Structure formats: C-alpha cells, structure tokens
Amino acid sequence: MTKNQLAPELLDKLESFLSTYPFGQKPDELYDPIRYILKLGGKRIRPLLSLLSYGLYQNDPEKILSQAAAVEVFHNFTLMHDDIMDQAPLRRGKETVHEKWNPNVAILSGDVMLVKAYELFLPSPAEQLGEIIQAFNQTAAEVCEGQQLDMNFETRDHVTEGEYLEMIRLKTAVLLGFALKLGALLGNASKEDQERLYDFGVSIGVGFQLKDDLLDVFADQAKFGKQVGGDIISNKKTFLLIKALELAQGEDAKTLNHWLQMEEFDPHEKVQAVKSLYEKIGVKKLAEDKMNEFFSTGFSQLEEIQKVNEPYYQSLYEITQALVHREK
Amino acid sequence: MTKNQLAPELLDKLESFLSTYPFGQKPDELYDPIRYILKLGGKRIRPLLSLLSYGLYQNDPEKILSQAAAVEVFHNFTLMHDDIMDQAPLRRGKETVHEKWNPNVAILSGDVMLVKAYELFLPSPAEQLGEIIQAFNQTAAEVCEGQQLDMNFETRDHVTEGEYLEMIRLKTAVLLGFALKLGALLGNASKEDQERLYDFGVSIGVGFQLKDDLLDVFADQAKFGKQVGGDIISNKKTFLLIKALELAQGEDAKTLNHWLQMEEFDPHEKVQAVKSLYEKIGVKKLAEDKMNEFFSTGFSQLEEIQKVNEPYYQSLYEITQALVHREK
Numbered sequence: 095m096t097k098n099q100l101a102p103e104l105l106d107k108l109e110s111f112l113s114t115y116p117f118g119q120k121p122d123e124l125y126d127p128i129r130y131i132l133k134l135g136g137k138r139i140r141p142l143l144s145l146l147s148y149g150l151y152q153n154d155p156e157k158i159l160s161q162a163a164a165v166e167v168f169h170n171f172t173l174m175h176d177d178i179m180d181q182a183p184l185r186r187g188k189e190t191v192h193e194k195w196n197p198n199v200a201i202l203s204g205d206v207m208l209v210k211a212y213e214l215f216l217p218s219p220a221e222q223l224g225e226i227i228q229a230f231n232q233t234a235a236e237v238c239e240g241q242q243l244d245m246n247f248e249t250r251d252h253v254t255e256g257e258y259l260e261m262i263r264l265k266t267a268v269l270l271g272f273a274l275k276l277g278a279l280l281g282n283a284s285k286e287d288q289e290r291l292y293d294f295g296v297s298i299g300v301g302f303q304l305k306d307d308l309l310d311v312f313a314d315q316a317k318f319g320k321q322v323g324g325d326i327i328s329n330k331k332t333f334l335l336i337k338a339l340e341l342a343q344g345e346d347a348k349t350l351n352h353w354l355q356m357e358e359f360d361p362h363e364k365v366q367a368v369k370s371l372y373e374k375i376g377v378k379k380l381a382e383d384k385m386n387e388f389f390s391t392g393f394s395q396l397e398e399i400q401k402v403n404e405p406y407y408q409s410l411y412e413i414t415q416a417l418v419h420r421e422k
Numbered sequence: 423m424t425k426n427q428l429a430p431e432l433l434d435k436l437e438s439f440l441s442t443y444p445f446g447q448k449p450d451e452l453y454d455p456i457r458y459i460l461k462l463g464g465k466r467i468r469p470l471l472s473l474l475s476y477g478l479y480q481n482d483p484e485k486i487l488s489q490a491a492a493v494e495v496f497h498n499f500t501l502m503h504d505d506i507m508d509q510a511p512l513r514r515g516k517e518t519v520h521e522k523w524n525p526n527v528a529i530l531s532g533d534v535m536l537v538k539a540y541e542l543f544l545p546s547p548a549e550q551l552g553e554i555i556q557a558f559n560q561t562a563a564e565v566c567e568g569q570q571l572d573m574n575f576e577t578r579d580h581v582t583e584g585e586y587l588e589m590i591r592l593k594t595a596v597l598l599g600f601a602l603k604l605g606a607l608l609g610n611a612s613k614e615d616q617e618r619l620y621d622f623g624v625s626i627g628v629g630f631q632l633k634d635d636l637l638d639v640f641a642d643q644a645k646f647g648k649q650v651g652g653d654i655i656s657n658k659k660t661f662l663l664i665k666a667l668e669l670a671q672g673e674d675a676k677t678l679n680h681w682l683q684m685e686e687f688d689p690h691e692k693v694q695a696v697k698s699l700y701e702k703i704g705v706k707k708l709a710e711d712k713m714n715e716f717f718s719t720g721f722s723q724l725e726e727i728q729k730v731n732e733p734y735y736q737s738l739y740e741i742t743q744a745l746v747h748r749e750k
Contacts, residue, residue, distance in 0.1 A: 118563060118567075120567070121567060121570045121571055121574060123570055123574065124566060124567055124570045175529055175530070175533060178526075178529060179526040179529060179530070198506075198507040198573060199570075201503055201506060201507060201529060202503070202507070202566050202569060202570055204533075205503060205532075205533075205536065205566055206562075206563055206566045208533065208536055208537075209536075209559050209562045209563050209566070210559075210563075212540060212555060212559055213556075213559045216552055216555060216556055216559075220548055220549060220551070220552055221548055223548070223551055223552055223555075224544055224548055224551055227540060227544060227551075227555070228541075228544055231537050231538075231540055231541045231544075234534075234537045235446060235534055235537050235538075238452060238530050238533055238534045238537070239446075239448070239449060239452055241530060242449045242451055242452045242527075242530055243449055245526060246449060246451065
C-alpha cells in the first residue's frame with residue numbers, strides 16, 4: 095500500500111462506520127438531527143488524525159474506527175450547539191439544525207450526541223478507558239471554555255493577542271491535539287510520543303485558525319469557498335484586527351476606528367479599506383509570521399516521535415502539510 | 423449507628439463534596455452557573471439512593487461520594503437545559519440560569535456539567551468503569567428521549583396512557599433506577615440484585631410521577647409548596663387528563679373540553695371544575711390505583727434483594743416510603 099492510499103481508504107471506512115452506526119431511532123426529533131449534521135460532511139480531519147496517529151504504531155487502524163468516530167461526533171455536537179448560540183442560519187451551505195427543526199431540538203439532540211461520543215469510546219481496552227475518558231473530559235471542557243471566551247470577546251472592547259491565542263487554542267486546537275493523542279494512546283505509543291503528538295496537534299491547530307483569519311481577508315475569491323472579507327464586515331476580533339487595533343497610529347488608527355464604528359457602509363469598500371490597512375500597518379505579515387511559528391513548532395514536535403510505520407507518518411505529514419498550504 | 427442517622431450523615435458528606443468539588447474557574451460564565459444551580463438545593467434523593475444502595479453491600483459508602491455526585495450533577499444538567507426549553511423563569515423559587523445569565527450561558531454551562539458528570543465517575547475501579555459508563559450512557563439517552571417525548575406531547579391532540587407511562591419512565595424513572603444500580607454495582611452486588619434495585623427504582627420512579635400528578639390537583643394547599651392546580655390551568659397532559667379525555671362521556675366530556683378550550687377563565691373556577699370532573703369520572707381513583715400498583719411492584723422487587731447490611735436497608739426503605747407518603 096502506498097502512502098497516498100492510506101488516508102482515502104481510512105476515510106471511506108470511517109464514513110461507512112458513521113453512516114451505519116445505530117445512534118437511535120425514537121423519537122425522530124432526537125436522532126434524525128444527528129444523522130443530518132453528520133451527513134453534511136466536512137473534511138473529517140479530526141478522526142483521520144486519530145486513525146493515522148494510531149497507524150504510526152499499529153497496522154490495524156480500522157480497529158479504532160469507533161473511537162475516531164467519537165471525536166467527529168463530539169466535534170459535530172459542538173457545531174450543533176455553537177450554531178444555536180451564534181444564531182447561524184447555515185452550516186456547510188445547508189440549514190442548521192435549530193433552523194430546520196427548532197432550538198429545543200438542537201439543544202436536546204446535541205446533548206444526546208455528546209452522550210453518543212462517550213458511547214463510541216467504550217470499545218477501548220478496560221485498562222485504557224479511564225485515561226481516554228479523562229483526557230477527553232479535559233478537552234471537552236476546554237472546548238466549551240474556548241466557546242465561552244469567544245462569545246465574551248464579542249462584547250469586549252479590548253482583547254489582547256495573548257487572550258486571543260489562548261481562546262483559539264481552547265476552542266479549536268486542543269481537539270486536534272486530543273485526536274492525535276487518542277490514536278497514539280490506543281496504539282500503545284510511549285507517553286512521550288503521546289504528548290508530542292498532542293503538542294503537534296495543538297500547535298498546528300492554532301496555526302490553522304490563524305490561517306483561517308488570513309484567508310478570510312486575503313484569499314483569492316476565485317478559489318475561496320465563501321465570501322472573502324466576512325470577518326471584516328462583521329468586525330470580528332481576529333488576530334488581524336486585534337493587532338491592528340494595538341499597532342495602528344495617527345491617521346491609520348482613525349481610519350480603522352471609522353470603519354469599525356460605521357453602521358451603514360458598502361461592504362466591498364469596507365473590506366478593501368481595512369485590508370489595505372492590515373497590509374500597511376504590517377499585521378498581515380505579523381499574522382503570517384505567528385502562523386508559521388506555530389506550524390514550525392508543530393512540525394518539529396512531530397519529527398521527534400518514533401516512526402514505527404513510515405507510510406502512516408508520510409500520510410500524516412502530507413495531510414497536515416496540505417492544510418498548511420490550503421488556499422480555501 | 424442507628425438506621426435513622428445514616429441518611430442525614432450521608433447527605434451531609436454529599437453536600438460537602440458537592441460544595442468543594444473543583445468544577446472549574448475561568449471563564450466565570452461557564453462555571454458559576456454550575457455552582458449556582460447545585461446550591462439551589464433539592465432533596466438529593468438520587469445520590470442518596472446510590473449511597474444507600476452501595477451501603478446494602480459495603481460499609482464504606484463515603485468511598486463512592488464522587489459517583490453519587492455524578493448522578494446529582496447529571497440531574498441538575500437536565501434541569502438547566504430543560505428550563506431553557508420550557509422557558510421556565512424560576513427553579514426552586516430562584517431565577518433559572520438562562521434568566522439570571524442568558525440562554526447561551528445555560529446551554530454551554532449545561533454542556534460542561536454533562537462532561538463533569540462523566541468526570542465524577544472516573545474514580546471507579548478500572549474493571550467496572552466501562553460497565554458504569556455504558557449503563558449511564560443508556561440512561562442519559564433515555565432521559566433525553568423522555569424530555570423530547572414530553573415536548574412532543576404538548577402539541578399533540580391525543581396521547582395514550584401507555585405513551586404517557588413510557589414518557590415518564592424515560593424522563594424521570596430510569597435515573598432513579600440507574601442511581602440504585604450504580605451503588606449496587608460499585609458495592610459488588612450480584613447481577614440479579616443490581617437489576618432488582620434498578621427495577622425497584624424505575625417502578626417507584628413512575629409511581630412518584632403519578633403522585634406528582636395527583637398532588638398537583640388534590641394536595642392540601644396548606645401543606646403543598648406551590649399553587650395547587652397548576653397542571654389544570656395549563657392543560658398539562660398528565661395521567662389524570664389523559665384518562666379523563668379517554669373516559670369522559672356526554673355532559674362530562676363537553677364540560678371538560680369546554681374548560682380545555684377556554685382561553686380566558688378564572689383559574690380557581692377552572693381548577694375546581696376540572697378537579698370535580700376528575701373525581702366524578704373516576705380518574706382520581708384510577709391514578710391512585712395505577713400509582714399504588716407501581717409502588718407495590720417496586721417494593722416487592724426491593725424485598726427480593728440480599729440484605730447484607732440491615733441498617734442501610736432500613737434507611738433505604740424509610741426514605742422511599744416517606745416519598746410514597748409525602749403530601750407536598
């Protein structure tokens with residue numbers, strides 16, 4: 095098997111596992127939304143990280159499909175509840191659960207999804223289950239902390255770079271770290287390798303979010319999936335805006351605040367103006383440097399692990415590098 | 423130690439455990455609501471059942487305070503989320519979490535509470551943890567199913583007695599069954615006793631809900647904590663109303679439907695009229711008979727278990743009998 099086939103084959107198996115897993119039947123309003131949100135797709139990057147991470151140490155990653163699926167089910171639970179809180183009408187171009195059904199259904203169906211995530215961890219060896227649940231509990235609580243901080247930042251005037259990086263670490267990066275650690279733990283990797291893979295996941299996770307912030311402003315509209323500039327239009331406190339507010343001087347500061355406070359504006363004009371400011375003030379470069387710093391830290395952590403199965407290492411490296419270089 | 427001191431002493435220890443457990447600190451909006459809802463009190467009947475059930479087989483119930491607390495934390499998580507769904511302004515006379523903070527805080531803080539419930543199970547022996555989490559997952563999913571059915575019933579014209587009994591079994595009774603089974607399992611009771619205690623809990627749980635339905639209409643207002651007749655005023659589909667709709671004939675059926683459809687009415691008048699109908703049609707007696715049938719089934723299941731520690735058996739019997747005979 096060549097390196098390039100590993101990921102697609104594992105993704106096929108995972109998809110088949112997810113689409114046939116007996117989440118439950120009655121009442122419909124409780125279980126249909128689980129199947130609905132899982133069918134909306136997504137890159138399944140988190141469970142793939144678990145499978146490849148396990149594959150570094152053992153040759154039978156299909157043995158941990160259930161635990162890998164747990165990570166994806168948990169991720170989709172957070173999306174279902176976050177979408178209620180953010181009042182988001184769409185998720186991956188389709189109606190969100192609280193729109194298609196109602197907010198109560200999205201609350202309760204999400205609750206059951208969290209229970210099902212725990213259920214999916216159960217086929218683990220008894221001597222590892224406690225450690226897995228403990229690591230997962232910590233990650234799950236941290237993801238909730240990150241979401242709460244993100245909501246708090248919306249109504250705060252001032253957010254520091256450090257606070258922002260900590261928020262994205264909690265809200266998105268620790269789950270990538272957990273996904274990788276989970277595979278390593280189940281694959282009986284050394285404690286050191288488990289921690290290295292965790293750290294690798296957290297580092298690239300923070301980098302991926304910084305990349306998201308950059309793409310939202312600077313992506314090529316022809317290649318980008320959604321409207322470029324959405325974060326600028328909504329004054330979202332991304333790394334770019336936080337640094338711009340910190341560093342802008344004189345006229346630049348005035349212009350930036352002018353756009354932030356304007357209630358009626360031409361979206362295209364605002365995006366172009368703020369984008370130019372980001373380049374002029376130098377925060378585009380600062381964000382790129384910070385992102386690359388996290389990627390570089392991450393991949394040096396990855397390099398230090400024991401590479402038992404080279405093809406899985408290659409696949410893991412390629413998959414994560416593709417995300418580092420993505421343009422959408 | 424005499425039988426009567428066991429429950430109060432265990433409840434003291436449980437309260438102290440709950441009030442000092444490190445649920446988490448930052449952000450405040452995530453963790454303060456957990457401490458807030460737990461401080462509102464309640465009878466702590468579920469964790470007490472776990473402790474007494476364990477005490478039937480082992481003399482050191484303080485060893486499972488964490489797991490007993492898990493049941494109470496889970497129960498309060500369901501209250502926090504149910505209160506959002508029911509738009510309830512008050513819980514035990516105090517503002518509900520979504521009122522005191524906001525619905526997003528109640529969603530996310532509830533999510534973390536569910537994670538913390540799993541965390542509290544972790545100090546269990548490794549060889550029992552999988553079984554505990556599996557039994558808990560099933561119960562947790564069933565409680566959500568019950569809540570969804572309860573919401574569905576609100577907008578349905580017709581609900582059968584069987585559907586209602588199944589809904590209350592899921593929404594409230596299985597958690598009592600699980601609480602008892604948990605204690606027995608951790609106490610190394612036989613599989614048979616674990617199931618008997620589970621069945622006992624489910625049977626009395628259904629009985630307690632039927633008792634709630636009856637008290638809401640027929641309680642002595644001087645002894646009852648809240649306004650008698652609330653279910654009648656809101657047309658709540660309780661056992662009484664479901665059976666009355668099924669059995670009322672001629673004039674009685676007309677009068678009942680008249681009150682159900684009236685949009686403006688004197689509450690006291692409606693309560694008196696529907697209450698009289700319940701007695702006349704005979705559904706008060708039907709509900710009492712059904713309730714007693716569940717209690718009687720329950721206690722005969724309890725009698726069959728092996729009574730290793732008689733004082734704990736006495737305490738368990740007294741506590742549950744007090745609930746059978748409560749007047750508020």
